Amino acid sequence: MSVNERKKQILQALIKDYVATAEPVGSRTLVKKYHLGVSPATIRNEMSDLEDLGYIRQPHASAGRVPSDKGYRFYVDNLMDKEQPLPKEIGYIRENLKNKIQEMDALFQQSCQLLSQLSHYTAVMVKPRIKKGSLERISLIPVGENQVLLILVNDSGMLFHRILEMVVPVDEPRLKQFEVLLQQKLGGLDMEQLTRNLLEEISLSMSWHQSLVKQAVDLMDYALSQCSHEQMLVNGTTNMFAQPEFKDVERVKNIMDALEGEGPLRKVFINKTTEGTQVIIGDEIPDATVSCCSMVKTSYKVKGEAAGTIGIVGPTRMDYSKAVALVELISEQLSEMLSQKK
Amino acid sequence: MSVNERKKQILQALIKDYVATAEPVGSRTLVKKYHLGVSPATIRNEMSDLEDLGYIRQPHASAGRVPSDKGYRFYVDNLMDKEQPLPKEIGYIRENLKNKIQEMDALFQQSCQLLSQLSHYTAVMVKPRIKKGSLERISLIPVGENQVLLILVNDSGMLFHRILEMVVPVDEPRLKQFEVLLQQKLGGLDMEQLTRNLLEEISLSMSWHQSLVKQAVDLMDYALSQCSHEQMLVNGTTNMFAQPEFKDVERVKNIMDALEGEGPLRKVFINKTTEGTQVIIGDEIPDATVSCCSMVKTSYKVKGEAAGTIGIVGPTRMDYSKAVALVELISEQLSEMLSQKK
DNA sequence: TGTTAGCACTCAGGAAGGTAGAGTGCTAAC
DNA sequence: GTTAGCACTCTACCTTCCTGAGTGCTAACA
Secondary structure, eight states, rough: OOOOOHHHHHHHHHHHHHHHHOOOOOHHHHHHOOOSSSSSHHHHHHHHHHHHTTSSOSSSSSSOBEEEEHHHHHHIIIIOOOOOOOOHHHHHHHHHTTTTTTHOOOOOOOOHHHHHHHSEEEEEEEEOTTTSSBBEEEEEEEETTTTTEEEEEESOOOEEEEEEEOOSOHHHHHHHHHHHHHHHHHTSSBBBGGOOOHHHHHHOOOOOOOHHHHHHHHHHHHHHTTTTTTOEEEEGGGGGGGGGOOOHHHHHHHHHHHSTTTOHHHHHHSSSOOOEEEEEEEEGOSSSSSSEEEEEEEEEEEETTTEEEEEEESSSSHHHHHHHHHHHHHHHHHHHHHHHOO | OOOOEEEEEEHHHHHHHHHHHOOOOOHHHHHHHHSSSSSSHHHHHHHHHHHTTTTOOOOTTOOBBBBBBHHHHHHHIIIIIOOOOOHHHHHHHHHHHHHTTOOOHHHHHHHHHHHHHHHHHHEEEEEOOOTTBBEEEEEEEEEEEEEEEEEEEESSSHHHHEEOOSSSSSOHHHHHHHHHHHHHTTTBBBBBOOHHHHHHHHHHHHOOOOOHHHHHHHHHHHHHHTTTTTTTTEGGGGGGGGGGOOSSHHHHHHHHHSSSOOHHHHHHHOOOSSSHHHHHHHHGGOOSSSSSSSEEEEEEETTTTTEEEEEEEESOOOOHHHHHHHHHHHHHHHHHHHHHOO
């Protein structure tokens, strides 16, 4: 049984209707709304075939049909009209990102917020990893009595900082001396190469008290391990509640939990994105606790190179066409702004 | 009609039962479970009085009684046994905060997380405002080509930082010069006094190109306005879903919205806390969209002075005794750690 | 061979009615 | 002031019935 043109047309119409109404779609409805030029009976025959093929299913015997995950997949891969101009959105996005260009972090936050606002789904953003690229600058700044602010900057201008607590006060000249030493030895190195061994080697040449050196190395090591963690922003979680499939509190809870901490949804976003935009539908998400849930993600770039990920989480009954268009649009705009800066 | 000892006993028992079961409590249940020494009929008479007084109410004619907001208020003010030792929790908290003492920000995050974990409600934490106290140190660090990292530290070691974007590159010596100048002129001043006027005055003595000076002042001004915004952490929102009164999605949405952005719940936390722990019950929260919702908050201290707020949001049917004990416990532990540091 | 009208069948969801159980308020007796 | 007893009320739950939507099948048609 082949998926002929009419079957495609029917599947497309069915998905369009179901996305809009969230109600199972019957043969009569399809004929009436979408001018298919044949009778409901014919549609029924075709729908029966589509069901055998696994693209749609019946919630119960006397109901209409709803798309299956496989149906959405077919739609996204073969039927979806990719292009959508979104001219109003472009202006709005540019306007709202331009405000924030003074401030890197606000730019990420704003991108994420815009995406959730415009899509009415939940937006997720993985910030660029500092560990990529080489160490351009390392600074140690005394703060208060026992605290030192450590700042690492890589060659794309990404920045990592931590306030570290020293067991005993360290005077400023010494700190400066340490900073210069670190800058000399570490500057220009690939961030991934900054290991404990290297730090210990350097610390040997220090004139400080031994215990202090040891702590400094410990702290640096700790800071370096910290900066390899991805930071993630999530925005618009309450948008979930507007979706009828998430009237069930348990389901929302599962998704929200999966977005927190070490949750599985988080992992999907953090995993290296393959080139281009990815759509992950329903059970394609490798986690049993989240259901009825799809994701659209893409990577944004700094100077042409993938820096981080941005995307949305919504119900499988998602307007994929619009979702993809929006995610790509915001990713492009963000990439442009980020690349302008340098 | 006075609230005699027996009425108090009954109200206390009723609240205890309702908090545990979330079901309206009848007279027979009270007698059976709480050994009140009188018959259900007597309890009924007393309950009728309590209802007239507004402390309890009936959801419908043939149901038991539930506490009203006024009832909870009376309970919190007069009946609640304040003391709870929580020895297990103390150890757990200390252990988990100690890990994070190296890192200010992690300490706040961890406090908030511990509070939501242990209370099973939603925890909220307002970070200390840097604007309190005087400016101890100001640093300008070049980052990438056109970016400058601005760091302000106040005399309690609180830190504020922003990456600022310059329209044209600024060379390091100039930046250093500007930094020294700012440190000289501004160091030791009360943070609240740092106004645009002051900045402009200082900038007059700068040897830079005029437009660059103007931008520097703009950026500083912007940064200063930013650092007067309170930062707030929210943790454990999904704990809401476990409460039967929040089976209604709409209600959870309202609360979560009220905790975001400029939401009214946020405002309650940010408002200056009066001395000690505050319990805000149901309609005492000045916002109509959140219902069935109470808050417990207190301030934590740095060197004896109130620095920020920490607390929880939960249903009015909250275990107030435990909530207050936990909030105070964590606030104390956090205060201790923060004060140790300096 | 593909399409269609007609028809019997199925099932969810809502309305109506009936029952059990929990809990009250009232009254009269202690 | 306290209590037992009783009539009353109301919700929650179950059952039954009905309607409407939608299907699958069959036979006729082009």
